[in-house]
Amino acid sequence: MIEIQGLHKSFGTNRVLQGLDLSVRKGETLAVIGQSGSGKSILIKHMIGLMRPDQGRISIDGVDICCLSERELYAVRRKFGLLFQAAALFDSLTVAENVRFGLERYQDYPPDRIREIVLESLAKVGLRDVEDLMPYELSGGMKKRVGLARAIAYGPEIMLYDEPSTGIDPIRADAINDLILRMQQEMNVTSVVITHDMTSAYKVADRLAMLYNGKIVQIGAPDEIRNSANPIVQQFIHGQAAGPIKDY
């Protein structure tokens, strides 16, 4: 499904990813945890070809995406739905136009069906009567949910969620957890969820991976992570200031 080997990425002298290996299995939900600034968002941007690695291989369903042209990448990106950390809504388009955007380009539905799917997708994230609003008229959490509706609208096979519950109230956040689970159960969607919310990670994920110092330090089922012998993982999941991680 998603295979990453020896991924390196630096910005100037800031070495963010340093030989990261990770594989995501078909149909599973993988939660990626790690400190702020550890490179989680960078990691998922590499998966969908928005960033090119300095070094390393990334393959999606057996296709190495490192050397694809933009046109070939289009076919790969169509498999993905990406929820951006800051929503990244098109600010000159209405909510409905935002949600419709990928749908019109990736699918070939008649206008009526498109309108239906837009409303359904918004309903799935708990939004109603917002179709004609502009993004600047929405609250932060609403933007995030419109971003999510836009990503799921065209039925991607792989969902990448960059902190889906950050900035959203606890009830809505749990509703989004349920949505992630439902997408997996009903449509066999493969998901990568970046999150700082351990409760949510344990609830939605089949496996958790912790990113630290540019590498995955441990990957395993929720119970393995919870009972990890690795002090770095222990410090992180219990949110303790004291421990081997000093640079925060």
Added chain:
Amino acid sequence: MASESKPFPFSTLFSQVGQVGLLFGRATAGLFRKPFEKENFLQQLEDIGVRSLPVVSLTAAFGGLVFGLQTYIGFHRFIGPGSEAYGGPVISLGLTKELIPILVGLMITGRVGSAMAAEIGTMKITEQIDALYSLGADPVRYLVTPRLLASVIMMPILVLYGDIIGIACGYIYNVMMGVNQHIYLKNTLLYLEFWDVVTGLIKAAVFGGVIAVIGCWQGLEARGGAEGVGRAATRAVVVASIGVLILNFFLSKALPADLVL
């Protein structure tokens, strides 16, 4: 997805010219690939064309007036009273071939080139460009192609409109100064050729392309925050203005003064 390294200044110039050329090529190629972004195109036609009319009217009017004024003085002083009516073709020639294309080009650079850089730059730093990619839209085809086409179409129209206003204002000034309007008009119609106007319109189309491509290029290259967007807008205006002036000289040199058919 450009490289983050900083090469030497001289090679930077070449690589930047290369980047602009490449962007122009990709935007042009976008014209022939489906889907054509009709809504964006119409929006740009309105932004670049209709909304520029007040600015173009004012610049052309005062360009025509001041050119009329100096030509009047010139004829009056060097050839003598009564000869001012022969200034008509000089004014029209200067306006249609040089002054109006340059003035309009610079005004549109300030109004439209900077707006393109700021808008696309904001989209870049707020990840909207990444979002376009992730939703299956090529940012060049979605953003740059409609702007380029609209600009190349609208600039000649604005210049033609400016020509009319400028020539009319030059005429009005001279008539108010007591010049014989019949001789003035007759001379203008006799000596101003269709080709003179067309020369100006060809220049305008080229300027339109330069303004749009440089504005979009600076936007796509924007880095950092609000400051980066500001820098992109400023740089778009500076680079495109200089480009317009330099290209204007070479186009004046390259385009024949008379079209012999």
